[in-house]
Amino acid sequence: xxxxxxxxxxxxxxxxxxxxxxxxxxxxxxxxxxxxxxxxxxxxxxxxxxxxxxxxxxxxxxxxxxxxxxxxxxxxxxxxxxxxxxxxxxxxxxxxxxxxxxxxxxxxxxxxxxxxxxxxxxxxxxxxxxxxxxxxxxxxxxxxxxxxxxxxxxxxxxxxxxxxxxxxxxxxxxxxxxxxxxxxxxxxxxxxxxxxxxxxxxxxxxxxxxxxxxxxxxxxxxxxxxxxxxxxxxxxxxxxxxxxxxxxxxxxxxxxxxxxxxxxxxxxxxxxxxxxxxxxxxxxxxxxxxxxxxxxxx
Numbered sequence: 001x002x003x004x005x006x007x008x009x010x011x012x013x014x015x016x017x018x019x020x021x022x023x024x025x026x027x028x029x030x031x032x033x034x035x036x037x038x039x040x041x042x043x044x045x046x047x048x049x050x051x052x053x054x055x056x057x058x059x060x061x062x063x064x065x066x067x068x069x070x071x072x073x074x075x076x077x078x079x080x081x082x083x084x085x086x087x088x089x090x091x092x093x094x095x096x097x098x099x100x101x102x103x104x105x106x107x108x109x110x111x112x113x114x115x116x117x118x119x120x121x122x123x124x125x126x127x128x129x130x131x132x133x134x135x136x137x138x139x140x141x142x143x144x145x146x147x148x149x150x151x152x153x154x155x156x157x158x159x160x161x162x163x164x165x166x167x168x169x170x171x172x173x174x175x176x177x178x179x180x181x182x183x184x185x186x187x188x189x190x191x192x193x194x195x196x197x198x199x200x201x202x203x204x205x206x207x208x209x210x211x212x213x214x215x216x217x218x219x220x221x222x223x224x225x226x227x228x229x230x231x232x233x234x235x236x237x238x239x240x241x242x243x244x245x246x247x248x249x250x251x252x253x254x255x256x257x258x259x260x261x262x263x264x265x266x267x268x269x270x271x272x273x274x275x276x277x278x279x280x281x282x283x284x285x286x287x288x289x290x291x292x293x294x295x296x297x298x
Contacts (some may be wrong), residue, residue: 006036008033041096043093074260076105117278166173166209217236242252
């Protein structure tokens with residue numbers, strides 16, 4: 001019996017300083033997950049955080065605790081509902097739950113959620129201790145005034161240097177696709193790209209073309225890369241909401257696809273109800289131009 005018991009403590013990190021109640025206060029956040037056979041539980045507590053009443057008064061928002069992960073190639077999440085923080089900036093709760101093993105989840109997030117439009121902001125985030133993130137790209141350009149996400153020089157870099165840096169990402173993605181099995185992120189009948197997809201969780205280094213998508217990528221802790229016949233695609237996580245469409249002005253991420261199973265609830269994204277737009281998770285997809293390294297509409 002003892003061998004079936006597991007306990008994990010998640011190191012939570014503050015992502016937005018503006019949500020601290022006192023500038024000189026002592027921050028605290030703990031997330032403890034326990035598992036015994038088919039039973040699961042989560043204990044979560046915080047201190048020195050803005051009270052729930054302040055969030056509600058200032059913007060009709062509430063805190064919500066969410067676990068995110070992947071099961072058999074499908075992105076999953078468990079929403080534990082509203083999380084209350086009192087006037088002292090303290091809050092805690094204990095919840096039991098069932099379903100998938102705790103090890104299916106990779107991240108724990110405390111979000112501030114707008115109750116009207118569903119817009120979210122990550123306040124605290126933590127990575128499960130058993131989850132192994134993909135290693136960072138080791139090669140970085142030496143000298144200069146720093147480097148871009150693709151490894152090219154930050155200032156005064158030439159087009160050829162940018163292209164060379166982008167090619168390192170293509171090579172890395174190709175190698176990871178050969179190493180890992182295909183992820184069935186989308187239903188085969190609903191994936192317009194027909195690509196083979198992998199999930200990238202290393203968000204410290206991003207291709208230059210995806211830097212503008214960093215808020216969404218960091219919010220959900222990953223992005224997707226797809227490949228078909230030497231064509232590469234990028235999938236930025238988000239719902240079918242204007243607030244979560246990356247690069248809306250340029251239109252390079254014009255295709256949105258729901259995760260597998262979501263396509264059963266509607267025929268056309270344009271006909272989705274507001275409720276479905278807020279509840280169904282998916283990805284905004286663009287094609288990565290192998291010559292320029294930029295994203296173009298698919």
